[in-house]
Amino acid sequence: MRRAAATLQDVARAAGVSLSTASNALTGRGRVAEATRRRVVETAERLAFRPNTLARSFVTGRSFVVGILAEQAPGTFSMPVLIGAHGALGRHDMASLSYDAHGDPALRQEYLDRLRTRRVDGLLVVGQGPDAPSPAIGADFAAPVVHAYARPEDPTATAYGPDNVAAGRLAAEHLLGLGRSRLAVVTAAASLTAVHDRLTGVRSVLDAADLRMVGEPLHGAWRRAWGAEATDRLLAAGRPFDAVIAGNDEIAGGVRARLEDAGLRVPDDVAIVGVDNFNGFTRIEDRSLTTIDLNLPEVGAAAAAHVLRAIDGSAEPGRYTVAPSLVPGRSTLGEVVADAPPLD
Numbered sequence: 001m002r003r004a005a006a007t008l009q010d011v012a013r014a015a016g017v018s019l020s021t022a023s024n025a026l027t028g029r030g031r032v033a034e035a036t037r038r039r040v041v042e043t044a045e046r047l048a049f050r051p052n053t054l055a056r057s058f059v060t061g062r063s064f065v066v067g068i069l070a071e072q073a074p075g076t077f078s079m080p081v082l083i084g085a086h087g088a089l090g091r092h093d094m095a096s097l098s099y100d101a102h103g104d105p106a107l108r109q110e111y112l113d114r115l116r117t118r119r120v121d122g123l124l125v126v127g128q129g130p131d132a133p134s135p136a137i138g139a140d141f142a143a144p145v146v147h148a149y150a151r152p153e154d155p156t157a158t159a160y161g162p163d164n165v166a167a168g169r170l171a172a173e174h175l176l177g178l179g180r181s182r183l184a185v186v187t188a189a190a191s192l193t194a195v196h197d198r199l200t201g202v203r204s205v206l207d208a209a210d211l212r213m214v215g216e217p218l219h220g221a222w223r224r225a226w227g228a229e230a231t232d233r234l235l236a237a238g239r240p241f242d243a244v245i246a247g248n249d250e251i252a253g254g255v256r257a258r259l260e261d262a263g264l265r266v267p268d269d270v271a272i273v274g275v276d277n278f279n280g281f282t283r284i285e286d287r288s289l290t291t292i293d294l295n296l297p298e299v300g301a302a303a304a305a306h307v308l309r310a311i312d313g314s315a316e317p318g319r320y321t322v323a324p325s326l327v328p329g330r331s332t333l334g335e336v337v338a339d340a341p342p343l344d
Helices: 008-015 019-027 034-046 053-060 078-091 105-117 164-177 193-208 224-237 249-261 278-282 296-311
Strands: 065-070 095-100 122-126 145-148 158-162 183-188 218-220 243-246 271-275 290-293 319-322 325-327
Touching (some): 008 034, 019 034, 065 296, 078 095, 095 105, 122 296, 158 296, 164 325, 183 193, 183 224, 218 224, 224 249, 249 271, 249 278, 296 319
Parallel strands (some): 065 095, 122 145, 183 218, 243 271, 271 290
Antiparallel strands (some): 290 325
């Protein structure tokens, strides 16, 4: 027979306090002696007491729900952010109510109105990256608002994103640490924020080592075909290079294929580093490419944690970044892939 769930009355009786004292001790309201509060909390844990959320709402005036509004939930990069956010909220016993605007301004406004009506305790807005403006929510949204993987139009808005400058530094430091000194860069359009920031990181490492990039960065698209075309240009230019930093894993794939077509060995002749850890998204066990993981689930988790702190009044607004990490692979280390982190 299944054991009945413990009630607040059970906790109060076992702790030897009144019902109101037990309630105040567990919600942090009212004046309760610290020793009594500890006794009530320990009793609640021993009895596996789980407070009724509806009752807590009546007592505290809170919904214990965080709204999540995504611009494009199924996106390759927004989905990991959402997964991280949901996980963080769940660990704090906070429910979430999610909507996907599908990039439609009218739908976005409708969902904002719904979330406002539901009186959520906080709102997490998940965007589509640093080059996709995230519309201002407006001061009439009473709950704290935090943006993740987005560039809010409101300069005072709080936002979390990956540290692309650090991603560029990490790629260059890894290659220099392996003795490579003639680095070329193949990436996407120069106008993109992520491209600019990653190049800033690469250049800072090269400058510190008194080295120069091989030629100018080659700018194109986030596509494998561009990686192959750019490699043809590198080879035709006749300037020796022993490493390529690719703007993403797709570009890196094109670079590698064209180098091998030209009879060059990876990594013996040319080492390659990508960005995104795309195989990490798809859960494919493949260490063929050394790549920089932007840790997008951690971006979502950090943003969600900020929402919770803001609800409690203990968060500072601002723009925050989450550090990337290196995922070593055979494109720089050959068959000896050291310290490769697990995918799970």
